[in-house]
Amino acid sequence: MIRRWIVAFGLLLALGFGGVAHALGPDEPMKDPVLETRARSISKELRCVVCQNQSIDESNADLAQAMRGLVRERLLMGDSDSEVIGALEARYGDFVRLMPPFKATTALLWSAPALLMVLGLLAWRRAFRRKAAQAPVAAAALDPDDAAQASAGVLATAAGVVVVLAAGAYLLLGHPGAPDQPVQPRLAERLGVSEAAIAEMQTMAEQIEARLAEAPDDARAWLMLGRAERYLGRHAEAIAALRRAIQLGEADGEVYGDLGESLAFRDRKITPEAMDAFGSAVRLDPAEPRAAFFLGLQRAEAGEIAEAEKIWRAGAFAQPEGSAWAKRLAGQADRAAVILAQQKP
Amino acid sequence: MIGRWTTWAPLLAFAILLGLVATRIGKTEPPLPSPLVGKPLPEFALQRLDGQGTLTPEAFKGRAVVLNVFGSWCVACIEEHPVLLEASKSAEIVGIAWRDDPVRTEEWLDRRGNPYSVVGLDPDSRAAIDLGVTGAPESFVIAPDGRVALKITGIITPEIWRNQVAPLLERLK
Numbered sequence: 240m241i242r243r244w245i246v247a248f249g250l251l252l253a254l255g256f257g258g259v260a261h262a263l264g265p266d267e268p269m270k271d272p273v274l275e276t277r278a279r280s281i282s283k284e285l286r287c288v289v290c291q292n293q294s295i296d297e298s299n300a301d302l303a304q305a306m307r308g309l310v311r312e313r314l315l316m317g318d319s320d321s322e323v324i325g326a327l328e329a330r331y332g333d334f335v336r337l338m339p340p341f342k343a344t345t346a347l348l349w350s351a352p353a354l355l356m357v358l359g360l361l362a363w364r365r366a367f368r369r370k371a372a373q374a375p376v377a378a379a380a381l382d383p384d385d386a387a388q389a390s391a392g393v394l395a396t397a398a399g400v401v402v403v404l405a406a407g408a409y410l411l412l413g414h415p416g417a418p419d420q421p422v423q424p425r426l427a428e429r430l431g432v433s434e435a436a437i438a439e440m441q442t443m444a445e446q447i448e449a450r451l452a453e454a455p456d457d458a459r460a461w462l463m464l465g466r467a468e469r470y471l472g473r474h475a476e477a478i479a480a481l482r483r484a485i486q487l488g489e490a491d492g493e494v495y496g497d498l499g500e501s502l503a504f505r506d507r508k509i510t511p512e513a514m515d516a517f518g519s520a521v522r523l524d525p526a527e528p529r530a531a532f533f534l535g536l537q538r539a540e541a542g543e544i545a546e547a548e549k550i551w552r553a554g555a556f557a558q559p560e561g562s563a564w565a566k567r568l569a570g571q572a573d574r575a576a577v578i579l580a581q582q583k584p
Numbered sequence: 585m586i587g588r589w590t591t592w593a594p595l596l597a598f599a600i601l602l603g604l605v606a607t608r609i610g611k612t613e614p615p616l617p618s619p620l621v622g623k624p625l626p627e628f629a630l631q632r633l634d635g636q637g638t639l640t641p642e643a644f645k646g647r648a649v650v651l652n653v654f655g656s657w658c659v660a661c662i663e664e665h666p667v668l669l670e671a672s673k674s675a676e677i678v679g680i681a682w683r684d685d686p687v688r689t690e691e692w693l694d695r696r697g698n699p700y701s702v703v704g705l706d707p708d709s710r711a712a713i714d715l716g717v718t719g720a721p722e723s724f725v726i727a728p729d730g731r732v733a734l735k736i737t738g739i740i741t742p743e744i745w746r747n748q749v750a751p752l753l754e755r756l757k
Binding site: 288289301305306309328366582 | 590712
């Protein structure tokens with residue numbers, strides 16, 4: 240307990256002179272709204288291990304911030320939600336999850352509400368039976384067996400209904416595993432928009448597809464389809480549509496940026512194919528921010544930190560001042576500069 | 585008979601609960617078991633404080649060592665420090681300076697003595713998160729095969745060193 244306070248105090252002190260820029264600027268939203276919403280929802284499920292019952296999404300602690308950064312980096316590298324949570328679970332144990340998983344050691348915890356409910360119903364039934372057995376003589380005159388049996392039957396039915404309802408609600412709301420829900424509501428939750436908006440986007444995609452069936456050479460429609468698919472997180476479909484749009488003449492820096500990003504998300508790494516797309520994006524629009532971000536990241540991963548810093552720095556300067564991308568790219572460049580400074584003897 | 589049972593059962597349950605609360609209250613919670621114990625040490629690559637390249641688990645492979653997470657900002661680490669200094673005469677201790685300014689780390693070690701064979705810098709918690717660290721100090725006993733043999737959350741007291749760490753290191757040799 241005391242140690243926690245010491246640690247918290249220490250972290251506060253560290254904050255004073257910390258000033259180390261983070262690779263991703265974890266508190267800045269990610270470019271891809273789908274990934275950002277996923278990052279937020281994962282962060283809500285992870286415990287800030289130095290705080291009292293707060294998620295890393297809510298906490299301002301340094302360690303929580305670092306963990307948020309890690310979540311975002313892993314998502315960017317293409318991890319699934321459960322892979323991200325699993326990675327942190329392997330390091331901190333179940334404790335890091337705000338909602339404990341269902342397994343042998345937690346079975347009692349999770350089944351206690353249902354067990355108590357059943358026990359309560361059993362006790363209630365027993366008590367009721369006793370009452371029925373001691374029913375007043377007036378009722379007995381009507382045929383005591385019938386009356387007791389009838390009310391016991393009603394009670395049993397009622398109890399059965401309650402148990403089924405409770406079990407149903409419990410499975411729906413209380414089960415700790417991945418919720419088995421149709422795609423639409425889950426997507427809506429992840430994106431932080433209404434189901435109606437998702438449905439609308441899906442309808443729009445279908446309408447565009449219908450239009451493309453009639454006019455397969457409509458470049459604008461292919462582009463719109465590509466962006467709708469990206470919005471819905473279907474990157475493989477988005478890539479096909481964007482390629483078609485480019486082929487038909489809708490080729491500017493932004494479209495190539497979209498394509499490169501979707502390629503990187505689909506393949507979970509920066510492939511030569513994605514590099515090509517970002518290369519084209521830069522040729523058409525030297526200020527395309529995602530090209531700068533990923534081209535720099537690719538260099539950094541290859542160990543060419545100085546080169547990465549140059550690309551990020553240039554990219555940051557090319558953005559409108561104060562924009563999210565300007566900050567994010569500058570953050571990347573600063574981080575690279577710190578690493579470079581450390582490498583120098 | 586049944587009537588009595590239903591009267592006493594809830595009271596008994598309550599008494600048991602009360603007893604549990606009474607015996608547990610005021611006790612410090614046991615440190616959470618680390619899922620890392622028994623598993624290979626996670627990979628990391630940290631800049632070395634002395635500037636001589638990077639520190640990876642490769643650096644102490646084949647030897648039983650104590651990996652100690654500390655920081656110049658950490659008050660509890662000051663309390664632990666003399667124990668480590670004494671222990672470093674007979675054991676190898678590797679340091680990870682967590683969320684620290686290298687200059688301050690260096691000053692701190694100059695002033696208090698350096699028990700570490702090598703110190704790696706973890707300014708952005710990368711290795712700390714990989715190690716499941718929740719605060720400083722935290723220490724890990726690493727077996728020669730690279731597995732985590734023991735995790736100590738909090739200060740290594742002379743007793744902990746004598747009774748847990750030293751015998752374990754002896755056995756792992």
